[in-house]
Amino acid sequence: MNERGKARLFWSGLAVVFGLCAWHVARVSFKAEETSDHRRVVRVGHFMLHSGIREALQAVIDEYERRHPDVHVVQVAVPDRAYPQFLRTQLVAGTAPDILQIGAHFTGMDELRARYFEPISAWVEQPNPYNAGTPLAGRRWRDTFLDGLENGEAYSAPLRHYYGIPLAVGGVRILYNTALLRAITGGTVLPQTYAQLVVLCRQVEDYARRSAKPVVPFAGSRLSALFLMSPLFASVNHRLYYDLAADHTLRMTDWDYGLTYLQGRWNFDLPSIRLGYELAREMARYQKPGFYQLNTGEATLQFLQGQSVMIVSHVLDVTNLKAQSDFAIDAAQIPALSPDDPVYGAGVLGPVTEIDTKATANLGLVRGAPQHAAAVDFLRFLGSRPGMEIFSARSNWLPSVEGVAVPAWMEPLRPVRAGYAGRFFAEIAGKGDARFVVGNQLHLLFGPAGGVDAFLKVIKQSYGPAMHIDLVKDVRESTFNLRRQEPALLVSFLTADAASIAAGRAESDGFWREVSSQNGYEARMLRTQRILSQTASQP
Amino acid sequence: MRRFICCALILGFLGTAVGAAEGASAAARLKAATAALQTPALTERDSQRTKQELAALIAAEPGSEAGLAARYLLGRLRQLEDGISEPPEFIALTRDRPQHPLAQLAAVKLLLRRLYADGIAAPAERLRAAEVLGKSLTLPALRGDFHLAMGDAYIFYGDQRAPALRHLRAAEGIGIPSAATRANVLVQIGELARLTGDRETAVQSYRLFLADYPRDLRQQIVRDRLAALGEASP
Numbered sequence: 001m002n003e004r005g006k007a008r009l010f011w012s013g014l015a016v017v018f019g020l021c022a023w024h025v026a027r028v029s030f031k032a033e034e035t036s037d038h039r040r041v042v043r044v045g046h047f048m049l050h051s052g053i054r055e056a057l058q059a060v061i062d063e064y065e066r067r068h069p070d071v072h073v074v075q076v077a078v079p080d081r082a083y084p085q086f087l088r089t090q091l092v093a094g095t096a097p098d099i100l101q102i103g104a105h106f107t108g109m110d111e112l113r114a115r116y117f118e119p120i121s122a123w124v125e126q127p128n129p130y131n132a133g134t135p136l137a138g139r140r141w142r143d144t145f146l147d148g149l150e151n152g153e154a155y156s157a158p159l160r161h162y163y164g165i166p167l168a169v170g171g172v173r174i175l176y177n178t179a180l181l182r183a184i185t186g187g188t189v190l191p192q193t194y195a196q197l198v199v200l201c202r203q204v205e206d207y208a209r210r211s212a213k214p215v216v217p218f219a220g221s222r223l224s225a226l227f228l229m230s231p232l233f234a235s236v237n238h239r240l241y242y243d244l245a246a247d248h249t250l251r252m253t254d255w256d257y258g259l260t261y262l263q264g265r266w267n268f269d270l271p272s273i274r275l276g277y278e279l280a281r282e283m284a285r286y287q288k289p290g291f292y293q294l295n296t297g298e299a300t301l302q303f304l305q306g307q308s309v310m311i312v313s314h315v316l317d318v319t320n321l322k323a324q325s326d327f328a329i330d331a332a333q334i335p336a337l338s339p340d341d342p343v344y345g346a347g348v349l350g351p352v353t354e355i356d357t358k359a360t361a362n363l364g365l366v367r368g369a370p371q372h373a374a375a376v377d378f379l380r381f382l383g384s385r386p387g388m389e390i391f392s393a394r395s396n397w398l399p400s401v402e403g404v405a406v407p408a409w410m411e412p413l414r415p416v417r418a419g420y421a422g423r424f425f426a427e428i429a430g431k432g433d434a435r436f437v438v439g440n441q442l443h444l445l446f447g448p449a450g451g452v453d454a455f456l457k458v459i460k461q462s463y464g465p466a467m468h469i470d471l472v473k474d475v476r477e478s479t480f481n482l483r484r485q486e487p488a489l490l491v492s493f494l495t496a497d498a499a500s501i502a503a504g505r506a507e508s509d510g511f512w513r514e515v516s517s518q519n520g521y522e523a524r525m526l527r528t529q530r531i532l533s534q535t536a537s538q539p
Numbered sequence: 540m541r542r543f544i545c546c547a548l549i550l551g552f553l554g555t556a557v558g559a560a561e562g563a564s565a566a567a568r569l570k571a572a573t574a575a576l577q578t579p580a581l582t583e584r585d586s587q588r589t590k591q592e593l594a595a596l597i598a599a600e601p602g603s604e605a606g607l608a609a610r611y612l613l614g615r616l617r618q619l620e621d622g623i624s625e626p627p628e629f630i631a632l633t634r635d636r637p638q639h640p641l642a643q644l645a646a647v648k649l650l651l652r653r654l655y656a657d658g659i660a661a662p663a664e665r666l667r668a669a670e671v672l673g674k675s676l677t678l679p680a681l682r683g684d685f686h687l688a689m690g691d692a693y694i695f696y697g698d699q700r701a702p703a704l705r706h707l708r709a710a711e712g713i714g715i716p717s718a719a720t721r722a723n724v725l726v727q728i729g730e731l732a733r734l735t736g737d738r739e740t741a742v743q744s745y746r747l748f749l750a751d752y753p754r755d756l757r758q759q760i761v762r763d764r765l766a767a768l769g770e771a772s773p
Contacts, residue, residue, distance in 0.1 A: 147754065148754060246698070247694050247695070247727070248694060248703075248726070248730040248731055249723045249726050249727055250726050250761070251723070251726075349760075350759070353756060353758070353759055355754055355755070355758055356754055356755070356756050417758070418758075420759055420760060421756050421760075483616070483619040483620060486612065486619065487572075487573040487574075487576040487577050488577060490573055490611065491570075491573050493608070493640070493641070494570075502640070503679075504640065504643075504678025504679050504681065505679050506683065506714070507716065512716075513680075513716050515644060515681070516680055516683065516684055516717065519647055519688070520684070520687065520717065520720055522651055523654075523655075523687075523688050523691065526651055526652065526656065527691070529655065530655040530656075530657075533657055
């Protein structure tokens with residue numbers, strides 16, 4: 001064999017060895033159901049790449065493996081931008097991990113859930129054995145979660161099944177630079193009331209002037225501004241909110257804001273609406289000019305560079321911020337308005353409740369998972385009180401399971417249960433056309449040359465017609481949905497048990513349950529249509 | 540035959556599928572029609588053809604189960620696609636076989652339109668017509684839906700609290716399958732009872748709501764209502 005032949009043989013051999021190695025690695029990472037020491041391998045795919053989260057999950061895994069030496073749990077962490085593609089391709093190809101994170105906002109998630117995820121309803125209706133010996137022992141598993149698994153990732157309303165086990169609870173809080181706050185005020189605790197917050201903001205401005213440092217009260221972005229303003233705007237309009245719920249349900253649906261507007265039951269000249277916008281403008285003053293054009297990353301940078309005392313942020317971002325900052329960060333609730341506030345108190349009932357805060361970061365079981373039993377068991381451990389104690393202590397995420405202790409600094413992150421509905425500001429912006437009508441004009445409210453009058457002058461002209469268009473679209477879409485349901489409903493009737501049809505009872509499942517749900521949906525749609533035709537001739 | 544119809548549907552030959560079903564049994568024809576209506580790429584022409592097939596099926600077997608189901612489906616298509624509030628198929632179905640489950644369901648669909656569909660009828664007339672139609676309903680699930688619809692309608696048309704309360708209490712008595720709807724109804728019963736001076740009913744309903752829906756946004760405001768009635772919250 002000549003030199004060339006030898007070289008070819010060498011490289012071919014190397015390629016074969018490389019191929020074998022690559023195949024082995026891929027097999028272990030993506031397909032292996034057993035390790036070389038014959039442990040069963042459970043793979044968990046997720047996009048929780050926040051600082052410390054993989055380590056926290058690994059700590060749970062380590063404890064689980066200690067309890068179950070025959071199981072090896074492997075994390076497959078995927079960047080969030082690539083995750084939807086990863087999810088779909090792995091599921092379709094049949095190479096998906098046993099457990100995958102669910103993102104309710106992903107396109108076609110319900111279809112993916114229906115086809116590729118296994119409902120875990122049977123398990124969550126039973127007590128979790130890993131809660132034995134804890135105060136949660138004997139309780140139905142889903143009732144041990146703070147939100148009762150009533151979140152869009154854990155539960156699919158269209159499929160009527162539970163699919164996910166959440167790892168944390170969401171929410172919004174003010175995070176603040178404790179050292180900077182101390183330098184400015186001498187204290188380390190944020191104020192409790194809105195009036196005191198305004199005083200603090202003025203102190204910060206004064207400090208910036210005196211020290212010639214570029215410090216503002218809040219690091220601002222479009223999202224953080226809305227996080228801050230929305231509950232305060234809602235507080236100012238509490239009394240209006242309950243007055244508008246004329247159907248005596250004491251709640252407004254997303255569409256009720258538009259319908260009641262078209263019915264002339266509220267308008268932008270109402271004192272509490274104007275006050276709400278005046279408050280929003282006041283809060284805008286304490287952020288850098290142009291904040292509404294900035295994204296969350298830019299606001300985070302301002303905060304981390306010490307250019308602001310506070311940032312309003314999602315609580316899941318606390319871990320990231322703490323990991324990146326070289327100063328202590330503490331958390332506080334957004335100061336509440338009270339009915340005795342001399343400026344804004346007239347419409348206020350009290351604080352805004354967070355009682356319906358949803359859990360997040362849900363992990364689901366893949367249908368046909370190679371290590372099905374071990375995967376279910378690992379989810380049970382992860383979603384138990386002992387499992388969550390480990391995860392929460394290391395992740396700095398609020399635990400999704402009841403009764404798990406958190407460090408003192410995390411206590412203010414817990415959802416506030418007492419209080420009143422906090423949904424007005426966002427819904428005033430409506431959906432579709434109306435949202436753009438309002439959102440595109442907010443620069444008039446926040447800009448130095450603008451103001452409440454300038455803003456309202458524009459949206460008073462365009463909000464009603466835009467909302468009318470949105471509601472017409474809603475009726476059209478609802479009619480289409482009803483039409484689409486009809487043949488399936490008839491098939492359900494034809495194939496249902498004759499005795500249950502004759503009994504005509506709407507049990508938790510079955511044909512009459514579907515019918516009842518459809519009748520309620522249809523009644524709402526017809527009522528909306530009636531209001532639209534009643535108000536069509538009005539300006 | 541069934542396989543052939545399925546293959547034709549899968550391949551997108553809707554006309555072929557419905558045509559093939561013409562020679563089949565009434566049940567197979569109905570099945571083909573429902574499958575055709577579920578085809579994602581359904582065109583206006585396909586829909587018209589399916590309606591013709593359903594009409595032919597009704598004419599051929601007016602009294603069979605398949606014929607009655609076809610009548611219901613055609614009536615619904617006329618309501619939802621053609622905007623006909625009271626399609627002749629529903630009128631015939633509720634007249635000829637009032638106790639059939641699909642006739643009862645058709646009555647609810649007619650009732651909802653009598654309450655809200657465009658027309659010149661005054662609210663009182665709409666409510667009266669719906670009450671009359673509701674008397675024909677005997678199946679518990681549909682009676683429950685009837686009471687819910689009437690409760691909301693009495694509120695919608697002039698906030699008539701006493702009849703609304705009566706209907707909503709009847710719905711709760713029958714049982715409301717949707718948790719979200721039941722939570723609303725318990726609050727509505729509490730509020731309407733409070734406003735009409737029925738303190739005992741109000742307190743009972745508020746308490747039931749607080750116990751059954753501990754994570755609902757309305758916990759605080761309902762506690763406030765109880766306190767205003769001189770009752771301690773649980």
